[in-house]
Amino acid sequence: GNSVTQMEGPVTLSEEAFLTINCTYTATGYPSLFWYVQYPGEGLQLLLKATKADDKGSNKGFEATYRKETTSFHLEKGSVQVSDSAVYFCALSVNDYKLSFGAGTTVTVRA
Amino acid sequence: NAGVTQTPKFQVLKTGQSMTLQCAQDMNHNSMYWYRQDPGMGLRLIYYSASEGTTDKGEVPNGYNVSRLNKREFSLRLESAAPSQTSVYFCASSESSPGNIQYFGAGTRLSVL
Numbered sequence: 001g002n003s004v005t006q007m008e009g010p011v012t013l014s015e016e017a018f019l020t021i022n023c024t025y026t027a028t029g030y031p032s033l034f035w036y037v038q039y040p041g042e043g044l045q046l047l048l049k050a051t052k053a054d055d056k057g058s059n060k061g062f063e064a065t066y067r068k069e070t071t072s073f074h075l076e077k078g079s080v081q082v083s084d085s086a087v088y089f090c091a092l093s094v095n096d097y098k099l100s101f102g103a104g105t106t107v108t109v110r111a
Numbered sequence: 112n113a114g115v116t117q118t119p120k121f122q123v124l125k126t127g128q129s130m131t132l133q134c135a136q137d138m139n140h141n142s143m144y145w146y147r148q149d150p151g152m153g154l155r156l157i158y159y160s161a162s163e164g165t166t167d168k169g170e171v172p173n174g175y176n177v178s179r180l181n182k183r184e185f186s187l188r189l190e191s192a193a194p195s196q197t198s199v200y201f202c203a204s205s206e207s208s209p210g211n212i213q214y215f216g217a218g219t220r221l222s223v224l
Contacts, residue, residue: 004153032210043115043201043215044154051210089153097142097161097211098169101153 002027006090006102013080013109021075021105023064023090031092033057033066033073034099038087047075047088080109113137117202117216124192124223132187132219134202140214141207143185144169145177147198148218154201160185161207192223 007022025031032051036044048057053068064075073090090102118133136143141162146154156169160179174196176188185204189196199220203213 034212041217043217044203044213045215046212049210049212093210097205097207097213098144098156098159099154099213101155103151103153 002031002092002094002100004090004092004100004102006088006105008103008105010106010108013107015081015109015111016079017109019075019077019080019084019107021088021090021107023073023075023102025071025073025090025092027071027092027094029094031094033064034091034093035062035064035073035075036089036091036101038089038104040086044089080107082109082111085109115202115204115214115216117200117219119219120217121220122222124189124221126193126223128192128223129188129190130192130221131189132200132202132221133184134186134216135184136202136204136214137183138204138214139182140204141182142205143179144203144205144213145175145185145187146201146203147171147196148201149198157187157200192221194223197221197223 034049035047037047048059050057050066056065087104091099115136144159145157158177163182202216205211205213
């Protein structure tokens, strides 16, 4: 089946620190990969996506590269802000439009 | 821009009570979904509707029913609520193609006592 494993949190950082959240996947076919973000009290929203190997998704200073050889899609940001405090979900879809989510990683950025 | 609207935002039920969670989208999407979010478990798909008139079970359908009332609306019903159904419920919608983005509502926080 399809599954996503992402690093457990919570992660606490100081402002301007470097953030990495690891995500690996198993899939029965060729997946599209996503990062969704959930700000406190809100629903999920797409942060970035990649649909084929070696694609790099980017948005709001976040980046993730689709690595087929390592089945990974790690999320990175070079300098986090307090406003980046949120829960981050890695997800995939294979051959259809349903999503399989990781467990989520809670990130807290302190001023 | 309303997007995906869920009602109610909060609900407290007693064990055995029933209720319906409402969801409506204004993006003319074919596909709609219901998820539940529990700590440490990410989002799990309860039911989905690929298009108007069709519904299918997801990963955790037991204890729930759904109705795709029309293209805009997709409701989730708990016939006899149980404490294990205490969770945050999210509705989402998307176009019906692989790799398409899902758009989420703000969620319904349900407590079953």
